[in-house]
Amino acid sequence: MSCDFISLATVGVQDLNPYLPGKPPEELERELGLTDVVKLASNENPMGPSENVLTAIKQQLRGLSLYPDSGGYRLKNALSQQFGFSPEQVTLGNGSNDVLELIGRAYLNPNDEVIYSEYSFVVYSLVTQATGAKAVVTPAKDWGHDLDAMLSSITARTRIIFIANPNNPTGTWLTRQQLTEFLDKVPENVLVVLDEAYTEYVKEPEFPNGLSLLADYQNLVVTRTFSKAYGLAGLRVGFSVSNPQVANVLSRVRQPFNVNSLALVAAETALTDQAYLTKALELNQQGMALFEKAFSKLGLAYIPSVGNFITVDVATDAQPIYQAMLEEGVIVRPVANYGMPNHLRISIGLPEENERCLDVLAKVVSN
Ligand SMILES: Cc1ncc(COP(=O)(O)O)c(C=O)c1O
Numbered sequence: 462m463s464c465d466f467i468s469l470a471t472v473g474v475q476d477l478n479p480y481l482p483g484k485p486p487e488e489l490e491r492e493l494g495l496t497d498v499v500k501l502a503s504n505e506n507p508m509g510p511s512e513n514v515l516t517a518i519k520q521q522l523r524g525l526s527l528y529p530d531s532g533g534y535r536l537k538n539a540l541s542q543q544f545g546f547s548p549e550q551v552t553l554g555n556g557s558n559d560v561l562e563l564i565g566r567a568y569l570n571p572n573d574e575v576i577y578s579e580y581s582f583v584v585y586s587l588v589t590q591a592t593g594a595k596a597v598v599t600p601a602k603d604w605g606h607d608l609d610a611m612l613s614s615i616t617a618r619t620r621i622i623f624i625a626n627p628n629n630p631t632g633t634w635l636t637r638q639q640l641t642e643f644l645d646k647v648p649e650n651v652l653v654v655l656d657e658a659y660t661e662y663v664k665e666p667e668f669p670n671g672l673s674l675l676a677d678y679q680n681l682v683v684t685r686t687f688s689k690a691y692g693l694a695g696l697r698v699g700f701s702v703s704n705p706q707v708a709n710v711l712s713r714v715r716q717p718f719n720v721n722s723l724a725l726v727a728a729e730t731a732l733t734d735q736a737y738l739t740k741a742l743e744l745n746q747q748g749m750a751l752f753e754k755a756f757s758k759l760g761l762a763y764i765p766s767v768g769n770f771i772t773v774d775v776a777t778d779a780q781p782i783y784q785a786m787l788e789e790g791v792i793v794r795p796v797a798n799y800g801m802p803n804h805l806r807i808s809i810g811l812p813e814e815n816e817r818c819l820d821v822l823a824k825v826v827s828n
Contacts, residue, residue: 472571473593480587484792495790499817501808502794504629504659504770506692508744508811510727511737514693517730518723529722536720539729540700544672549705552712553720557658557686557699561623562588563711564654564682564701568620569594576614577623578606580631580799582656585623594620604764605633608643615651622647625656626671627663630796630806632766637669644678652707654682658699659768661690661738662745668767672702679704687724689769690741691731696724745769748809755819759826764804772796772806775826779805785825791818 467475483502490498501507510518537548554560561584569575571593577585579601589596597619599610606624615622627634635643640655647653655671671683686699698720701711731737752771756763762774775782783795783805794806807818 471591471593473590477587477590480583481798483794484787486792489787489790489792493788493790498790498792499810499814500792501810501814501818502792502806503694504689504768504808505694506690506741506769507809507814508692508737508741510692511731511734513734513737514727514730517726521723521726524722527722528718529720529725531717531719533720533725536698536700536725536729539732540702543732544702546672546675546702547705550675550702550708552701552703552708552715553725554699554701554715555719555721555724556688556697557656557684557701558584559697559719560684560699560701560711561585561654561656562591563714564621564652565589565592565594567710567714568652570620572618573620574616574618575621575623576611576619578611578628580604580628580801581606581623582625582629582658583798589621601631603633604628604631606635608635608639612643612646615648619651621652621654623654623656625658626669627659627766627768629658629768629770630772630794630799630801630804631764632768632771633764634663634665634668634767636665636667638667640669640671641674641677644674644681647680649680652680652682653678654684654701656684658684658686659689660685662742662769663767664742664746665767675702675704682707687728687731690738691728691734692737692741693724693727693731696721696727698724698728744811745809748812748815751812751815752807752809752819755823759823761826770806770808772801772804774804776803779803782822782825785828786818786821789821789825791821793818 486498533553537551565588569592573594575589682703684701688694
């Protein structure tokens with residue numbers, strides 16, 4: 462090949478490292494000839510989708526030859542009614558990743574600045590880099606966001622600040638007071654993207670509901686997903702809520718039909734399935750307690766988490782531990798790409814999956 466097609470790509474894309482997903486169980490099963498692989502690597506809901514969702518999807522199957530409702534009328538209305546905002550404020554995405562990407566594409570010019578924290582969700586850096594904008598990464602404080610450091614990093618070029626609450630991969634969180642004191646000081650022309658992918662799991666009384674802050678902060682964009690507590694990661698559906706003008710801008714770069722018809726009907730149904738959600742949260746709490754206790758027993762430090770995952774310090778290079786666990790059929794998530802080479806992130810699974818993961822971890826770390 463005489464032409465270097467990499468150097469033909471846009472400047473941001475030339476240096477971009479693609480997103481590294483958790484290893485799919487079928488891949489490991491193929492590689493090692495195993496049949497009972499446990500995957501606790503992508504913070505999915507281990508219960509599978511709810512029966513109500515499955516029924517709704519089956520009913521929708523006959524409509525598959527038609528394009529979905531591009532405007533997502535029913536889902537937007539269901540969301541608005543449930544959470545108390547207007548449908549004009551909603552942007553639907555093929556997962557909330559899609560919405561994060563739309564925000565970057567719509568608002569970032571090359572050389573604009575984007576602020577996010579060390580140890581925060583990797584998609585913020587991908588979105589920033591792809592547009593040629595400049596990433597301003599603030600050092601973390603106790604593994605979480607240092608809001609003062611973020612405020613002092615704001616310049617005339619800052620366009621977006623990404624904040625995950627709770628944060629992935631650390632599971633740390635910000636209180637309502639911390640967040641509002643921060644929002645009070647951010648200039649109105651800087652968008653604050655508050656990523657609430659794990660919000661449903663959080664029980665802490667001081668934990669804020671970003672949606673309730675939208676009326677006070679016109680520059681706030683809250684993103685949420687159906688991939689975690691609602692159990693629909695495979696269908697890809699998420700959304701943002703913002704002021705209607707921002708939603709209007711995002712609709713200009715959104716692909717038509719970006720959310721498929723099964724995802725639309727599944728999400729609408731999942732919203733009403735309170736019993737499923739309650740069970741998912743209970744299961745998560747029990748699993749979290751089990752992991753915390755087991756790590757303490759093993760003498761491993763962990764970062765206290767309010768999400769559906771927990772990140773543990775294996776006190777040595779985590780890569781060989783990850784590999785050895787893979788060979789035992791357990792997939793967890795190394796986080797060296799987040800600058801945490803001694804940690805592994807483990808999603809909370811079903812009780813038997815958690816037990817198996819902990820048995821394997823105990824065996825591997827003692828070798
Ligand atoms: C903090 C955070 N935000 C957003 C997402 C994206 O989720 P999805 O695109 O499935 O909605 C994830 C997924 O892991 C996440 O951890």
